[in-house]
């Protein structure tokens with residue numbers, strides 16, 4: 001009978017899946033069939049009803065449409081890309097010491113046995129290469145407090161360490177002064193110390209005082225206000241006006257896929273792409289959001305992104321050659337960089353003359369070459385023309401770099 005029941009159920013499920021229209025009809029037909037053939041108890045009927053509604057049935061599961069997650073738009077991604085955080089840290093306080101006396105059969109006056117409290121937990125800022133921004137860092141961290149001591153000389157447990165995970169390239173500052181530069185995976189900075197645990201009365205036992213009642217409370221943990229700043233770490237930085245084609249260029253030479261569109265400020269946060277060479281050497285190139293005249297006065301996206309250029313060993317100025325007098329853009333870019341940090345525009349560099357596929361660009365190339373001393377690489381990021389010259393020059397800059405080594 002059970003076999004027939006389950007067969008009927010399968011027929012019902014299949015009919016249900018054929019379409020909503022016939023659902024009611026088919027259900028009634030199968031029910032009549034079932035009722036006529038097998039008079040059942042109410043419990044059995046309920047069981048069938050419940051199974052019909054179950055979405056875990058294999059047939060239903062197959063019919064279910066898997067809703068795919070939409071890729072996040074650049075605008076939404078920006079919300080998750082946080083490169084600055086103000087945090088308040090309070091380490092755990094020490095547990096208090098305890099006053100207690102041992103008293104057991106035949107040992108009524110066993111003496112003091114109050115244990116010490118545990119130490120408060122420290123807070124450590126730790127670099128994790130899987131972290132991409134400071135979005136997960138919250139404004140307040142409280143370390144774990146140490147446990148109070150116990151009787152029978154039991155010491156309290158120490159508070160466990162609280163880790164704040166940050167991405168590679170995070171700088172820790174206190175009142176504007178840099179206190180730590182975290183640039184290697186796994187690197188740690190002990191930000192605040194937990195308070196020491198208090199002493200139990202056993203600690204105060206001496207020849208003079210055989211029954212001390214003194215205990216001390218735990219010491220409160222250290223407190224600090226710190227600023228965390230993320231500075232993108234890449235060998236080369238693409239610097240240019242909005243719409244110059246920086247993101248298109250990064251797409252053309254590396255594995256990165258930043259958004260490209262024909263409106264200014266498409267890129268709202270830095271992207272890092274890796275250029276791979278045959279000898280397995282890898283050069284990281286960062287696409288920095290567009291800089292405009294007055295960026296150091298907080299125009300456009302402001303200076304917040306200039307800090308990402310600070311760590312680049314060399315700069316690639318990307319110019320839109322189809323715009324009139326592109327060399328004026330170069331002067332303005334250098335001016336903005338120097339306003340942020342004097343001498344920043346003097347780093348080893350090259351000029352990428354982009355959009356050379358457009359007819360108005362050709363006339364500007366010679367004029368640009370006659371005005372600048374740096375190497376000019378004409379190319380078209382959109383069409384992928386002459387990107388090899390840039391890739392090779394990037395390697396020359398990388399190999400010829402003799403400044404301070406960037407720590408990774």
Ligand SMILES: Nc1nc2c(ncn2[C@@H]2O[C@H](COP(=O)(O)OP(=O)(O)OP(=O)(O)O)[C@@H](O)[C@H]2O)c(=O)[nH]1
Pocket residue numbers: 240241242243244245246247248249259260261262263264265266267268289290291354355356357358379380381382383
């Ligand atoms: N014809 C031509 N168009 C290009 C070239 N490179 C980029 N473009 C176009 O220029 C527009 C801007 O390109 P993006 O790569 O988004 O420019 P961007 O410098 O990253 O701009 P922001 O992110 O706003 O700073 C897009 O419409 C690209 O298709 C090129 O070599 N030739």
Ligand SMILES: [Mg+2]
Pocket residue numbers: 246247248258259260266267287
């Ligand atoms: Mg861009």
